Amino acid sequence: NAGVTQTPKFQVLKTGQSMTLQCAQDMNHNSMYWYRQDPGMGLRLIYYSASEGTTDKGEVPNGYNVSRLNKREFSLRLESAAPSQTSVYFCASSDGGYQPQHFGDGTRLSIL
Amino acid sequence: GEDVEQSLFLSVREGDSSVINCTYTDSSSTYLYWYKQEPGAGLQLLTYIFSNMDMKQDQRLTVLLNKKDKHLSLRIADTQTGDSAIYFCAYPPGAGNMLTFGGGTRLMVKP
Numbered sequence: 001n002a003g004v005t006q007t008p009k010f011q012v013l014k015t016g017q018s019m020t021l022q023c024a025q026d027m028n029h030n031s032m033y034w035y036r037q038d039p040g041m042g043l044r045l046i047y048y049s050a051s052e053g054t055t056d057k058g059e060v061p062n063g064y065n066v067s068r069l070n071k072r073e074f075s076l077r078l079e080s081a082a083p084s085q086t087s088v089y090f091c092a093s094s095d096g097g098y099q100p101q102h103f104g105d106g107t108r109l110s111i112l
Numbered sequence: 113g114e115d116v117e118q119s120l121f122l123s124v125r126e127g128d129s130s131v132i133n134c135t136y137t138d139s140s141s142t143y144l145y146w147y148k149q150e151p152g153a154g155l156q157l158l159t160y161i162f163s164n165m166d167m168k169q170d171q172r173l174t175v176l177l178n179k180k181d182k183h184l185s186l187r188i189a190d191t192q193t194g195d196s197a198i199y200f201c202a203y204p205p206g207a208g209n210m211l212t213f214g215g216g217t218r219l220m221v222k223p
Contacts (some may be wrong), residue, residue, distance in 0.1 A: 092155075098159045098204065
């Protein structure tokens with residue numbers, strides 16, 4: 001029972017490099033989300049996709065782009081990585097409405 | 113998130129009860145959630161409560177909601193070392209399923 005799968009689990013980048021974080025869910029959920037987690041700040045929403053074919057900005061979208069490739073997959077791209085983007089990134093999915101979100105195990109990203 | 117406040121740290125002894133508190137600002141939310149995060153892992157949904165309820169009990173977990181004071185609490189009875197984790201409260205502040213999270217409370221259980 002895979003749920004939400006994120007790849008890679010760890011990554012180190014140099015400032016200015018680009019990177020795509022992958023996320024896939026096998027629960028047939030309509031909605032998908034990308035969060036970043038920084039110490040003491042909880043999770044902050046970067047982008048979300050309410051349904052296949054739609055994407056919207058969250059609280060902290062600057063420096064990121066997303067693609068909802070199909071119903072299963074939602075990727076997050078850093079075009080030119082900056083040290084401030086060092087964080088743990090989580091992908092989540094849900095059936096929308098008030099259904100709870102299910103989270104992947106995260107991608108730990110360090111930018112030097 | 114700035115709309116949801118939690119204390120940073122709680123330490124209890126094994127077998128004691130733990131109470132983790134959360135205050136929020138938006139009174140229109142329909143559901144409020146508690147998530148648990150173990151080291152190196154993602155967030156796992158623990159329980160949730162409808163805003164028209166005052167209390168929900170689920171085995172060792174009791175959720176209390178005071179809508180007037182915008183205060184949510186999670187009580188863990190007979191706390192075990194396996195309960196050591198970070199606990200987040202969260203709620204959808206507006207329409208749809210986007211969640212606002214508190215900063216998390218790190219629970220440490222001493223044997």
